Amino acid sequence: MMFYTLYANDRGELLDDPGLQMLGGSGGKWVTPDPAEMMPLPEGASLVTVPQQRAVGLDGYGKPKLVSNEEAAWTAAALLPQGFTRTLIPAGVEIEDYAGKLPLLGYTAIGFHDGQVYAAALQADEHRKWHPDNFNTEDLPLKIREFRKKYPGNQIYAQLERCATEYSCFTAQNIFYRRWEGGIPTTNVCNARCLGCISEDHIGVLLPQVRLSFHPELEEVCGVGVEHLTKAEDGIISFGQGCEGDPVLNAEFLSGAIRRIRAAAGAGTINMNTNAGHAEGVKKMCAAGLDSIRISIFSCLKHNYNKYHNPRGYDLKEVAESVKIAKEYGCFIALNLLTFPGFTDRESEIEALLTFVRKNPVDMIQFRNLNIDPSQLWRRIDISEEGIGIVNLVNVLETEAPHLRLGSYTPPVGQKI
């Protein structure tokens, strides 16, 4: 099965070059995709031009070649909907002075076969609840107005209105749709400096979101939490959203909120997305009634963990301790594996990940496409070791850690309404 190169012209039109085979990126090298790494472009994906990157393909002599065309030929890519894991990044030649400045988006390699656009991706979880058709619907503005009218002074609903409309955040919109996983942002400080943080810049790129600037009152947090868990279908409230720092640093305050929410709403799931770099904070929130915890992790190798997360006052050992503590309180534990083709699928990284999940009681691995300019990573992370492929990574995890659930989202674990 052969895939041909797709590219975009200056007018943003998608074109194919039948003389060039598709190339994709894995780590620092270009590869031709294995058919198992490709799938027809998933519903809800969008096609984009990669800024300032010239399109390339493989010629009949097996040599990488720039797409030559009367007008400029730019690298074309897909942005995948949630639930799909990227297997290859786009191949292309960066325009010199733009290197490292790509926006924090999950550019995914695409190719052309049999008249159809294919993406270098695999489906990692069910698509229903996160299908883009379920969001940004016509009735959303009215639903937001209803909440703002009912709770005029609640700062969190004001923030969520911005998140739902400006950032098109699905967990913010779910609060207004009264269903599924809803986000409750509360904290603007963090004890890490992740390279790919979307609300605080650590690498000199434009950010998709602005970090939260207020400290909500307990009443405000409880109001949003109880409203959602008492009325939402399969309700989950999640502390730790893209627009905030890390909620575990706010454990004292949030433990109070969790107790009050749990007392008023017996059903639903209370979840925290965190770097888990504060075991005492995790303990407090679990003791208060947290049901599940999702821990963002780039690598289980200390040196690569530190290079990506730049932790302040904690390390990977404390993250492991947090996992043990959370399990002692019966929490469902997921790793939010920041997945990057050519890095996460290296044998050394896979070995370290398997060791971590064998030593620590993790229930699930969620694959999260890491949205960052590759050159920002390769400037800091040794590039010499090659990956075995994201598809093979998944196969190894299924074989070597069959107890693990693999997917993309936090499942409802609390009681149903």
Ligand code: SF4
């Ligand atoms: S833990 Fe979250 S908020 Fe903190 S730096 Fe990392 S991505 Fe940003």
